[in-house]
Amino acid sequence: MTGSRRKVSGKSVPIITRGVLGPPPTDQSGRGVADPLTRSQRRTQFDEASATGARKDTVITFDKMGLPKRLVTRLAEAGITEPTPIQARAIPPALEGRDVIGLAQTGTGKTAAFGLPLLTALAENRGKPTPKTARALVLAPTRELVKQIAESLRPLVAGTPVSVETVVGGASLSAQEKRMARGADLLVATPGRLIDLMGRGAVVLAETRFLVLDEADQMLDMGFIHALRRIAAKLPKERQTMLFSATMPKQMDEIAASYLSNPVRVEVSPPGTAVDKITQSVHFLEKAEKTGRLIELLDGHRDDRAIVFGRTKHGAERLSKQLERAGFATASIHGNKSQGQRDRAIKAFRAGDVRVLVATDVAARGIDIPEVRHVYNFDLPNVPDNYVHRIGRTARAGADGAAIAFCAPEEISELRAIHKVMGTAIPVASGTPWEGLEPKQSRGGPRGAGKGAGKPAAAKPRARRRPRNKNRAAA
Template sequence: MFDFDMLGLSPALNKALGKAGLKTPTPIQNQAIPLALEGHDILGLAQTGTGKTLAFGLPLMEQLLTQPGKPAAKTAKALVLAPTRELVNQIADNLNMLANHTPIHVRTVVGGQSINRQIAVLNRGTDILVATPGRLIDLMDRGAVDLSQTKHLVLDEADQMLDMGFIHALRKIAPKLGTPRQTMLFSATMPKQMEELSKAYLTNPRRVQVSPPGKAADKVKQSVHFLDRDAKPRMLREILSKDLDALTLVFARTKWGAEKLMKSLVRDGFNAASIHGNKSQNQRDRAIKGFREGSINVLVATDVAARGIDIPGVAYVINYDLPDTPDNYVHRIGRTARAGREGEAIAFCTADEAELLRDIQKVMKLEIPVASGTPFQPSEAPKKSGGNRRRGGRGGARGNSQGGGQGNSQGGGGASGRGNGRSRGGNGGNAQGGRPARDGARRSAEGGQNGGQNNGQPGADKPRRNRRRRPRKAAEV
């Protein structure tokens, strides 16, 4: 382990580090910075909150300081890509802190802001451009940015970019960059797609790793409560009431569920706010600012919206709904125990989330301690049949929208019914199917063909028309 002043950095960068009170590198910085200063491509694997921004930011700044001349119009000497607006802003804040005593300029381009203003800024050129892939593609299509002079590329939270479907954007952006170039890729997890990404964009990379992919930060105390879904709100209120002054981040699975949960907490007297894809950029910025300053104690978030949260003081992360993938669980609990601090991650698990919990524990190679309740056995989880069971109900609930419609056909064919939240089949002309309750009414006229009191004659119901499923919405940004 060495101090920053042993790296031979420029006086301006050492001054910035000193003013920020930074003297000793974190483990990921200790490994990555010397290699990056030598010009190697870097594959960095570390949990969130371990100092990855400085791990690529310091060598990036140092190398740019040795490159004379201002950037040409519309060009950027270095490009940093991140999956969300919040994370872009967080990275830019840290880079600007380092650049405070240098001539280096850092610019950001993200969605949700005036593209014309961004075009005007880029027209002057910049040293470092921090961007979300989607907005950068928009600017490229308009001819507003020229990446041919870009010799440094950083992909931060690369695994999350893959999860959000940005691989196509990366394939479009990468060929436009100058060559040769240095590429640094940082991630908290290492799924198979990440290996393919590193092979495609890194040249003889040096791999630096602080903890095995999928392993939570050592200082995060984890626990799980096994409970019924209806008991989740009460359990959440009890936990929050025990430490009202602590900063607590609560994760819900859906945007609708996050908003509903936040409003219920506000009604109960908690200082709560929410961030998700349906919030404007200004609303999200205000919520995060209030959370950072302590005027908001509870922040309810979806996975994607929380990617940019880098607040050292988060004491608790509560998984109100378990995520669909173990990697997202790792990212969630990485919001606490940042910068060497301790933190606590609490999970709620219902019977139909038991399989998700088992997947998480398998990937993390640990058994999360039980805080209350009895672990659910596989036989207790709702059975999947016919592919009709939805993998998540509304409002953050998982699998709670069972339903269909009862349709009774008597004497030759009149069918009627209503959605009642549960479908039962068998004799008496009851239609069978696991459709969501809200679809029950329009799908209930199926009874006659299944039998019933029709004197042995076939029912006169019309055959069900095939309905196209609506495509899933793209990931929120």
């Protein structure tokens, strides 16, 4: 890209900038006319802000980044005037058309970090989507996260020609086919359902010039790597790609090398670290003592909202019923719940009608409720990076939060893995650390199987595959 021109399908075309939001000036087609601010002017504007001291640790306002004025106005109307650190560092290179790798914890504003430059780019590249196509694609691992992304971006394009559509599992395929028949400016999707629609010829990606992989680490954990490869093979080579993640596992290097071209890496905090405003603690106790301790702790803050993480669908449902019997307003979300049930549970939790939400990792991905003050790791996660994602459900948007973990003797290896990822040990709240203890029973072992020392090795891969397949179905 040179000056104010962009290469599309091997051709150099002029960049036309127009207002994204509110009714901008229009041409005869009604799709809008050029805004005088070019990308080179944006870069100059941002460089001038940097020259005056607005660097890494100094606040840069949205208007200094070169976002369209109408978009800045919409943000101001929503009370958003200053970018978060990840937004301040990711938006400028994204506006220049660069590929971006953004590393930041949950609750730090990653959606706007890719959403604002994406909406700006869609406005610059005028045109109506052709049937079954998407001009831009955002991939996210779960239905809940897809919905949250779309709900965050739709208000910013209200009253403009830019359309935002979603496709997720658990919803009507025919209804999604019908919506995509007219095409979409921006499509937010889970990989599994997108593959389904592509296979039916309902979605074509040949004209998709912008790709975002959100929560890319979680997509890898859920086994979507093959789906991502199939999707990428259908995208144009000439495109802008952005990848956002809370952690950076080794396999992410393969993703970056395959899908991004000379990316700018933006890192707000080291991968695997927790948000500064989260107070963490761990209780060492026997497995049979967990429910009683949880009830005791929840009773100390009945007016606050809390998310409790379990490892399995059945365990989460059982725990939810136990908490209900103990007098707590409780709901649960997991893979056995329909999309409607999950939506209703989250709506009640957001409204405060439900105070305790019991969830599995996949179901809770994408929940963005600032009022969550406590996150409980009732069961420690098998994947240590998921601990970071779990506790990121609290301390949203600069608020304070508490993350409480329970560790039974058989979970000591999981706790060690979490400490390794975090780079530090979680402070002990009660009990004596299970130093030197080995797990009493493998994660996939049957109840009553004793210490599990004689468990056949062949059972371990089986235990790993099951969550992956179930997670795919849940998305």
